[in-house]
Amino acid sequence: MTEIKENALFIADSHYPHHGQEFLTLLKKLDSNTIEVSQLFLMGDNFDLLFGYNDYIQTFAEEAITLLQKLSKKIEIHYFEGNHDFCLKELFPHIHVYDRDVQPVTFDWQNKKVAISHGDKYATGFGYDLYCQILRNKTTLQLLKPFEKVIIDHRMKKLAQKHICFTFVGFQERVKKILLHYEGVDCVIEGHYHQAKVIDNYISLPSLACQGKVAMVKSNEIVFTIL
Template sequence: MFHNLENNSLFIADSHFNKKNQELLTLLEKIVNKELTPSQLFLMGDMIDFISGESKYFIKINKKVIDLINKISQNIEVFYLEGNHDYNLQKLFPFVKVYKREMQPIFFKYEDKTIALAHGDIFTPWHYNLYCKIIRNRPLLHFLNLIDFNNFISKKIEESLLQKNICSMISDFDLFAKKRLKNYDANIIIEGHFHQGKIFKSEKQKYVNIPSLCCSKQYMIFNGEFQGVNL
């Protein structure tokens, strides 16, 4: 199934929203307040530093962002590609088109071009795939909630994530992009996850890595071409 990619669509990736990284809140408020009026909104994964549909503590502390996304989704088309920090989300976003990792890539059409979108943590080794299944397991997550007395597990996860340095550059982006392109049968490939904010063009394909909002303070607008925009 193909969706249509529209001009003036807005792409956000890897904002890792938490106490320290507040850029996502600022950008969503600009959309709600009509300072930005995108035709479509693409949330490319890892929007929140951690959240799942089962994590009561993280749902509570991120309620403002959740409410803003839901408000936006009642007015424009919103696509949310789950990442490795945010998953099992559909019940939190009833009007958003949410795509789990196993449903990615998703495909779009723009004029005569085929476009593939994914968070980016796909086409990975078997042990990472197993890890992804374990951390998304609903019964396990519900059990962890039951034993999360005084939110001690959740707060340890929160504190650990706050200490992480997630902003680094890939030394040979062109080589990296060529390897990613081999996984896809599409004209344009759009991913987040890698925090690079760069574009690579081969003879037949284009690879677009959406910038990390928390690292570079940038998102991207699509109008036939992709352009990075400072927050």
């Protein structure tokens, strides 16, 4: 089991480049050592839309992608694919990339078991599961190719206009349902919901796009902070 270390940084739901430049700014600070971290956990949906097997989609976030590729050679990076960023293994060969199927992944933190995932795996329903399976597939993505520019341009425009920051009414009930899927772990860390809340042993990470915050391990605690 991989250990979560002091000064580990968690970045969730930046939805770059449509919902702020903070993700790119943070990557630049990591590159220049303005911020120093022991590990980087990218929790999914840091890109508003990015998937593998497609060159055109990369043109929307070229600088961030190149920086991440560079950083991954000097920092330990764990990438939990989200519903906006997937099929990324070949794009980031030096990053530990976890697709939706292998999530959650259990880490060790002070001899406790911590389960980590993007957060869209449980309590979402069969239709969503099927949609995810079809979309996150090399063949599907390659079939898109002849229409890619039209489809991707349309999708990018829609995503840029989407309101993504809400208070989830009844979030406590959703968390209860999610936690039913986690047995034998001491703590759960997820993004996806943009809530920045801790409910019992469930940590719903802040969204960099919504709260402008990240999470960091400081003095053996996970704190939400602005960097």
